[in-house]
Amino acid sequence: MKHPGKFALVLGLLCVAALLLAQCRFSQPSSEDESMTPSELIWRPPTENPLLGESSLSDPDVLTLREALRGKTVVLDPGHGFGDVGCAFPDGTLCEKDVTPVLVGKVRSALEADGVTVLQTHDGQQFPTVAELNALAQSLSYDLDGYLKRLVGQYSHRTPERQAETVRTFQEGMAEDDLFNIYERSYCANLLSAGAESPASLFVSIHVNANADSSALSGFELYRCTDTPYAEPSASLSDALAQGLAAAFPQTVQRQIAWDWEEAFAVNKYPDMPSVLIESGYATNPTDAQNLQNEAWQNAFARAVADGIEYFLLSGE
Numbered sequence: 173m174k175h176p177g178k179f180a181l182v183l184g185l186l187c188v189a190a191l192l193l194a195q196c197r198f199s200q201p202s203s204e205d206e207s208m209t210p211s212e213l214i215w216r217p218p219t220e221n222p223l224l225g226e227s228s229l230s231d232p233d234v235l236t237l238r239e240a241l242r243g244k245t246v247v248l249d250p251g252h253g254f255g256d257v258g259c260a261f262p263d264g265t266l267c268e269k270d271v272t273p274v275l276v277g278k279v280r281s282a283l284e285a286d287g288v289t290v291l292q293t294h295d296g297q298q299f300p301t302v303a304e305l306n307a308l309a310q311s312l313s314y315d316l317d318g319y320l321k322r323l324v325g326q327y328s329h330r331t332p333e334r335q336a337e338t339v340r341t342f343q344e345g346m347a348e349d350d351l352f353n354i355y356e357r358s359y360c361a362n363l364l365s366a367g368a369e370s371p372a373s374l375f376v377s378i379h380v381n382a383n384a385d386s387s388a389l390s391g392f393e394l395y396r397c398t399d400t401p402y403a404e405p406s407a408s409l410s411d412a413l414a415q416g417l418a419a420a421f422p423q424t425v426q427r428q429i430a431w432d433w434e435e436a437f438a439v440n441k442y443p444d445m446p447s448v449l450i451e452s453g454y455a456t457n458p459t460d461a462q463n464l465q466n467e468a469w470q471n472a473f474a475r476a477v478a479d480g481i482e483y484f485l486l487s488g489e
Protein backbone atom coordinates (compact mmCIF):
# COMPACT_ATOMS: atom_id res chain seq x y z
CA MET A 173 0.00 0.00 0.00
CA LYS A 174 1.98 2.94 -1.30
CA HIS A 175 -0.51 5.74 -0.79
CA PRO A 176 -2.76 4.93 2.16
CA GLY A 177 -5.85 7.10 2.50
CA LYS A 178 -6.12 9.49 5.41
CA PHE A 179 -8.46 7.20 7.30
CA ALA A 180 -6.20 4.19 6.90
CA LEU A 181 -3.26 6.29 8.02
CA VAL A 182 -5.03 7.55 11.14
CA LEU A 183 -6.27 4.03 11.89
CA GLY A 184 -2.76 2.67 11.43
CA LEU A 185 -1.35 5.34 13.72
CA LEU A 186 -3.91 4.54 16.39
CA CYS A 187 -3.11 0.82 16.14
CA VAL A 188 0.62 1.44 16.46
CA ALA A 189 0.06 3.92 19.31
CA ALA A 190 -2.13 1.36 21.10
CA LEU A 191 0.52 -1.28 20.53
CA LEU A 192 3.23 0.95 21.98
CA LEU A 193 1.03 1.97 24.89
CA ALA A 194 0.30 -1.69 25.61
CA GLN A 195 4.01 -2.44 25.60
CA CYS A 196 4.58 0.37 28.11
CA ARG A 197 1.67 -0.70 30.29
CA PHE A 198 2.84 -4.30 30.38
CA SER A 199 6.28 -3.28 31.55
CA GLN A 200 5.21 -2.80 35.16
CA PRO A 201 6.93 -5.07 37.70
CA SER A 202 4.71 -7.89 38.85
CA SER A 203 6.13 -8.39 42.34
CA GLU A 204 2.69 -8.05 43.97
CA ASP A 205 1.31 -11.09 42.14
CA GLU A 206 0.36 -14.04 44.29
CA SER A 207 1.47 -16.70 41.81
CA MET A 208 5.03 -17.24 40.66
CA THR A 209 5.58 -15.30 37.47
CA PRO A 210 8.52 -15.83 35.10
CA SER A 211 10.08 -12.63 36.41
CA GLU A 212 10.06 -13.97 39.99
CA LEU A 213 11.66 -17.18 38.85
CA ILE A 214 14.63 -15.30 37.45
CA TRP A 215 14.65 -12.20 39.62
CA ARG A 216 17.30 -11.58 42.20
CA PRO A 217 18.22 -8.37 43.99
CA PRO A 218 20.43 -6.23 41.74
CA THR A 219 22.95 -6.20 44.59
CA GLU A 220 23.53 -9.88 43.87
CA ASN A 221 24.47 -9.19 40.27
CA PRO A 222 27.98 -10.69 40.18
CA LEU A 223 29.20 -7.90 37.89
CA LEU A 224 28.24 -5.04 40.16
CA GLY A 225 30.77 -6.05 42.82
CA GLU A 226 33.44 -4.59 40.56
CA SER A 227 31.51 -1.49 39.59
CA SER A 228 32.25 2.01 40.75
CA LEU A 229 28.92 2.14 42.55
CA SER A 230 29.63 2.60 46.23
CA ASP A 231 27.67 0.62 48.78
CA PRO A 232 24.86 -0.33 46.41
CA ASP A 233 21.56 -1.42 47.87
CA VAL A 234 18.50 -2.83 46.22
CA LEU A 235 16.46 0.36 46.43
CA THR A 236 19.07 2.69 44.99
CA LEU A 237 19.94 0.25 42.22
CA ARG A 238 16.31 -0.19 41.22
CA GLU A 239 15.92 3.57 41.38
CA ALA A 240 18.96 3.96 39.11
CA LEU A 241 17.54 1.46 36.62
CA ARG A 242 14.09 3.02 36.58
CA GLY A 243 13.67 5.23 33.54
CA LYS A 244 16.30 3.34 31.54
CA THR A 245 14.96 1.97 28.26
CA VAL A 246 16.28 -0.90 26.14
CA VAL A 247 15.18 -2.54 22.88
CA LEU A 248 15.22 -6.34 22.59
CA ASP A 249 14.88 -8.21 19.30
CA PRO A 250 13.95 -11.89 19.11
CA GLY A 251 15.92 -12.99 16.04
CA HIS A 252 13.79 -14.26 13.13
CA GLY A 253 10.08 -15.00 13.19
CA PHE A 254 7.14 -15.33 10.82
CA GLY A 255 8.26 -16.34 7.28
CA ASP A 256 11.89 -16.26 8.41
CA VAL A 257 12.32 -19.37 10.55
CA GLY A 258 16.09 -19.13 11.14
CA CYS A 259 18.14 -22.26 11.74
CA ALA A 260 16.51 -25.64 12.37
CA PHE A 261 17.18 -28.01 15.25
CA PRO A 262 18.39 -31.37 13.83
CA ASP A 263 15.57 -33.38 15.42
CA GLY A 264 13.13 -31.37 13.31
CA THR A 265 10.95 -30.30 16.21
CA LEU A 266 12.09 -26.69 16.52
CA CYS A 267 13.35 -23.70 14.59
CA GLU A 268 15.33 -20.71 15.80
CA LYS A 269 12.22 -18.52 15.59
CA ASP A 270 10.48 -20.75 18.19
CA VAL A 271 13.24 -20.30 20.77
CA THR A 272 14.32 -16.66 20.50
CA PRO A 273 10.98 -15.10 21.63
CA VAL A 274 11.09 -17.36 24.72
CA LEU A 275 14.62 -16.23 25.61
CA VAL A 276 13.81 -12.58 24.96
CA GLY A 277 10.61 -12.85 27.03
CA LYS A 278 12.64 -14.09 29.99
CA VAL A 279 15.30 -11.37 29.63
CA ARG A 280 12.46 -8.86 29.44
CA SER A 281 10.85 -10.22 32.63
CA ALA A 282 14.14 -10.03 34.52
CA LEU A 283 14.80 -6.44 33.40
CA GLU A 284 11.26 -5.23 34.00
CA ALA A 285 11.30 -6.66 37.53
CA ASP A 286 14.24 -4.32 38.14
CA GLY A 287 12.40 -1.30 36.73
CA VAL A 288 13.92 -1.17 33.25
CA THR A 289 11.54 -0.24 30.41
CA VAL A 290 11.78 -2.91 27.73
CA LEU A 291 10.62 -2.43 24.14
CA GLN A 292 10.53 -5.30 21.66
CA THR A 293 10.73 -5.20 17.88
CA HIS A 294 8.22 -8.10 17.82
CA ASP A 295 6.81 -10.77 20.09
CA GLY A 296 6.73 -13.68 17.66
CA GLN A 297 2.98 -13.17 17.16
CA GLN A 298 2.84 -10.11 14.94
CA PHE A 299 5.06 -7.45 13.44
CA PRO A 300 4.36 -3.97 12.04
CA THR A 301 4.07 -3.47 8.29
CA VAL A 302 6.37 -1.02 6.54
CA ALA A 303 3.35 1.28 6.07
CA GLU A 304 2.75 1.23 9.84
CA LEU A 305 6.41 1.93 10.53
CA ASN A 306 6.36 4.84 8.08
CA ALA A 307 3.17 6.21 9.64
CA LEU A 308 4.75 5.99 13.08
CA ALA A 309 7.89 7.73 11.79
CA GLN A 310 5.70 10.52 10.45
CA SER A 311 3.86 10.91 13.74
CA LEU A 312 7.18 11.09 15.59
CA SER A 313 8.75 13.42 13.01
CA TYR A 314 11.47 10.80 12.66
CA ASP A 315 13.63 11.51 9.63
CA LEU A 316 14.98 8.14 8.45
CA ASP A 317 16.79 9.53 5.42
CA GLY A 318 18.46 12.18 7.56
CA TYR A 319 19.54 9.55 10.07
CA LEU A 320 20.97 7.29 7.36
CA LYS A 321 22.86 10.16 5.78
CA ARG A 322 24.38 11.08 9.15
CA LEU A 323 25.25 7.44 9.77
CA VAL A 324 27.15 6.93 6.53
CA GLY A 325 28.36 10.53 6.30
CA GLN A 326 30.92 9.93 9.03
CA TYR A 327 32.97 7.73 6.70
CA SER A 328 34.80 10.46 4.88
CA HIS A 329 37.12 7.85 3.36
CA ARG A 330 34.20 6.46 1.40
CA THR A 331 33.14 7.81 -1.95
CA PRO A 332 29.76 9.57 -2.15
CA GLU A 333 28.67 6.74 -4.46
CA ARG A 334 29.52 4.14 -1.81
CA GLN A 335 27.67 6.14 0.84
CA ALA A 336 24.61 6.50 -1.42
CA GLU A 337 24.67 2.76 -2.07
CA THR A 338 24.65 2.06 1.68
CA VAL A 339 21.58 4.27 2.13
CA ARG A 340 19.91 2.66 -0.90
CA THR A 341 20.54 -0.85 0.47
CA PHE A 342 18.65 0.08 3.60
CA GLN A 343 15.78 1.78 1.77
CA GLU A 344 15.40 -1.14 -0.65
CA GLY A 345 15.35 -3.50 2.33
CA MET A 346 11.88 -2.22 3.20
CA ALA A 347 9.34 -4.57 1.67
CA GLU A 348 5.74 -5.47 2.41
CA ASP A 349 5.94 -9.26 2.70
CA ASP A 350 5.74 -11.96 5.34
CA LEU A 351 9.25 -11.18 6.53
CA PHE A 352 10.22 -8.71 9.23
CA ASN A 353 13.72 -8.31 7.93
CA ILE A 354 16.90 -6.94 9.48
CA TYR A 355 16.41 -3.46 8.01
CA GLU A 356 12.80 -3.25 9.17
CA ARG A 357 13.81 -4.42 12.65
CA SER A 358 16.50 -1.75 12.86
CA TYR A 359 14.04 0.90 11.65
CA CYS A 360 11.48 -0.37 14.18
CA ALA A 361 14.08 -0.22 17.00
CA ASN A 362 14.90 3.39 16.14
CA LEU A 363 11.22 4.34 16.09
CA LEU A 364 10.52 2.59 19.41
CA SER A 365 13.41 4.52 20.90
CA ALA A 366 12.26 7.82 19.34
CA GLY A 367 8.77 7.29 20.76
CA ALA A 368 9.92 6.24 24.25
CA GLU A 369 9.86 8.55 27.25
CA SER A 370 13.63 8.34 27.34
CA PRO A 371 15.63 7.16 24.31
CA ALA A 372 16.79 3.54 24.39
CA SER A 373 20.27 2.94 25.76
CA LEU A 374 20.92 -0.25 23.83
CA PHE A 375 19.70 -2.83 21.34
CA VAL A 376 20.22 -6.57 21.86
CA SER A 377 19.19 -9.16 19.25
CA ILE A 378 19.06 -12.79 20.41
CA HIS A 379 19.66 -15.72 18.04
CA VAL A 380 20.45 -19.43 17.87
CA ASN A 381 23.48 -20.60 15.89
CA ALA A 382 24.00 -23.64 13.66
CA ASN A 383 26.91 -25.26 11.87
CA ALA A 384 26.22 -27.90 9.24
CA ASP A 385 29.84 -29.10 9.15
CA SER A 386 30.52 -29.75 12.82
CA SER A 387 28.28 -30.67 15.70
CA ALA A 388 31.25 -30.06 18.02
CA LEU A 389 30.96 -26.26 17.76
CA SER A 390 29.18 -24.87 20.79
CA GLY A 391 28.83 -21.84 23.04
CA PHE A 392 28.02 -18.15 22.93
CA GLU A 393 28.97 -15.56 20.34
CA LEU A 394 28.61 -11.81 20.74
CA TYR A 395 28.69 -9.75 17.55
CA ARG A 396 29.03 -6.02 17.11
CA CYS A 397 30.07 -3.48 14.45
CA THR A 398 33.24 -1.37 14.74
CA ASP A 399 32.12 1.20 12.13
CA THR A 400 29.18 2.99 13.71
CA PRO A 401 28.96 6.08 15.92
CA TYR A 402 28.24 3.59 18.74
CA ALA A 403 31.33 1.39 18.23
CA GLU A 404 32.78 2.19 21.65
CA PRO A 405 29.66 1.69 23.80
CA SER A 406 28.81 -1.39 21.71
CA ALA A 407 32.19 -2.84 22.74
CA SER A 408 31.41 -2.03 26.40
CA LEU A 409 27.99 -3.65 26.05
CA SER A 410 29.56 -6.75 24.49
CA ASP A 411 32.08 -6.92 27.38
CA ALA A 412 29.30 -6.57 29.97
CA LEU A 413 27.24 -9.34 28.32
CA ALA A 414 30.33 -11.56 28.06
CA GLN A 415 31.04 -11.06 31.77
CA GLY A 416 27.44 -11.83 32.71
CA LEU A 417 27.48 -15.03 30.65
CA ALA A 418 30.94 -16.05 31.94
CA ALA A 419 29.78 -15.62 35.55
CA ALA A 420 26.72 -17.83 34.99
CA PHE A 421 28.30 -20.34 32.58
CA PRO A 422 32.03 -20.53 33.38
CA GLN A 423 32.46 -23.77 31.41
CA THR A 424 30.84 -22.50 28.22
CA VAL A 425 33.01 -21.29 25.35
CA GLN A 426 32.31 -17.72 24.29
CA ARG A 427 33.63 -15.48 21.56
CA GLN A 428 33.31 -11.74 21.04
CA ILE A 429 33.37 -10.84 17.36
CA ALA A 430 33.84 -7.27 16.11
CA TRP A 431 33.16 -6.76 12.43
CA ASP A 432 33.65 -3.73 10.21
CA TRP A 433 30.82 -2.21 8.19
CA GLU A 434 31.16 -4.56 5.24
CA GLU A 435 30.95 -7.72 7.34
CA ALA A 436 28.66 -6.73 10.21
CA PHE A 437 25.04 -7.74 10.64
CA ALA A 438 22.55 -5.00 9.71
CA VAL A 439 21.09 -5.09 13.23
CA ASN A 440 24.54 -4.12 14.53
CA LYS A 441 24.90 -1.27 11.98
CA TYR A 442 21.61 0.55 11.69
CA PRO A 443 20.16 0.88 15.21
CA ASP A 444 20.55 4.43 16.52
CA MET A 445 22.07 3.08 19.77
CA PRO A 446 24.77 0.63 20.94
CA SER A 447 23.99 -2.81 19.53
CA VAL A 448 25.07 -6.41 20.16
CA LEU A 449 23.79 -9.64 18.59
CA ILE A 450 23.94 -12.69 20.86
CA GLU A 451 24.15 -16.23 19.47
CA SER A 452 22.87 -18.17 22.46
CA GLY A 453 24.18 -21.61 21.43
CA TYR A 454 24.36 -24.07 18.54
CA ALA A 455 21.22 -25.97 17.58
CA THR A 456 23.60 -28.42 15.86
CA ASN A 457 25.45 -29.22 19.10
CA PRO A 458 23.60 -31.84 21.19
CA THR A 459 24.38 -30.22 24.57
CA ASP A 460 23.55 -26.69 23.41
CA ALA A 461 20.35 -27.91 21.73
CA GLN A 462 19.26 -29.58 24.96
CA ASN A 463 20.10 -26.49 27.02
CA LEU A 464 18.25 -24.14 24.67
CA GLN A 465 15.06 -26.12 25.31
CA ASN A 466 15.57 -26.48 29.07
CA GLU A 467 13.67 -23.95 31.16
CA ALA A 468 16.20 -23.82 34.00
CA TRP A 469 18.99 -23.14 31.50
CA GLN A 470 16.83 -20.54 29.71
CA ASN A 471 16.20 -18.78 33.05
CA ALA A 472 19.92 -18.76 33.90
CA PHE A 473 20.76 -17.46 30.41
CA ALA A 474 18.14 -14.71 30.67
CA ARG A 475 19.40 -13.69 34.13
CA ALA A 476 23.00 -13.58 32.86
CA VAL A 477 22.03 -11.40 29.87
CA ALA A 478 19.99 -9.13 32.16
CA ASP A 479 22.97 -8.89 34.56
CA GLY A 480 25.19 -7.77 31.68
CA ILE A 481 22.62 -5.24 30.47
CA GLU A 482 22.07 -3.84 33.97
CA TYR A 483 25.81 -3.57 34.55
CA PHE A 484 26.13 -1.64 31.28
CA LEU A 485 23.20 0.62 32.21
CA LEU A 486 24.58 1.33 35.69
CA SER A 487 28.22 1.78 34.86
CA GLY A 488 27.79 4.92 32.82
CA GLU A 489 27.17 3.16 29.49
Ligand SMILES: [Zn+2]
Pocket residue numbers: 251252258259268379380
Ligand atom coordinates in the same frame (compact mmCIF):
# COMPACT_ATOMS: atom_id res chain seq x y z
ZN1 LIG B 1 19.68 -16.01 13.64
